[in-house]
Amino acid sequence: MTQHDKLITTVNVALNFKVGDQDVVAVKDAxxxxxxxKITIIFGPSGSGKSSLLNMISGLQAPSKGSLKFNQEDLxxxxxxxxxxxxxxxxGIVYQTNYWVKSLNVIExxxxxxxxxxxxxxxxxxxxxxxxxxxxxxEFAKNNPSxxxxxxxxxxxxxxxxx
Numbered sequence: 001m002t003q004h005d006k007l008i009t010t011v012n013v014a015l016n017f018k019v020g021d022q023d024v025v026a027v028k029d030a031x032x033x034x035x036x037x038k039i040t041i042i043f044g045p046s047g048s049g050k051s052s053l054l055n056m057i058s059g060l061q062a063p064s065k066g067s068l069k070f071n072q073e074d075l076x077x078x079x080x081x082x083x084x085x086x087x088x089x090x091x092g093i094v095y096q097t098n099y100w101v102k103s104l105n106v107i108e109x110x111x112x113x114x115x116x117x118x119x120x121x122x123x124x125x126x127x128x129x130x131x132x133x134x135x136x137x138x139e140f141a142k143n144n145p146s147x148x149x150x151x152x153x154x155x156x157x158x159x160x161x162x163x
Contacts, residue, residue, distance in 0.1 A: 008034040013066030026052035059083040100145035107141040
């Protein structure tokens with residue numbers, strides 16, 4: 001994979017923080033390359049740092065060390081407003097079902113971020129349907145997310161985790 005084929009690149013990123021007197025290492029020296037135009041799944045046992053890594057990749061939490069690039073640009077060299085734009089327009093992360101709005105069906109949940117981008121309800125609906133079709137979930141569009149919990153990834157220990 002050439003440098004131009006890499007959408008996201010992390011080099012030795014780590015995330016450390018304190019909880020009371022305890023030092024917590026959420027992510028330790030992770031080097032990851034995510035290719036352009038591909039669906040990528042991050043999986044592992046509960047507590048292995050998946051959500052922490054996703055938080056860093058999505059611009060929500062700066063790494064304690066290491067570098068993180070999106071399209072060969074330093075993600076954390078951006079201002080908070082640029083990071084918010086990045087999350088709204090450049091990156092899509094699908095978490096396990098507990099991050100869905102429970103009062104909305106699947107198509108409404110998928111449409112929701114599109115409203116924040118300025119799409120009308122009709123535009124968002126069309127784009128959301130196309131997205132669901134691409135990931136072979138169109139048949140679940142009218143379902144409540146809790147009805148397809150069996151489609152979440154299962155780790156070796158049987159717990160569901162973020163995708």
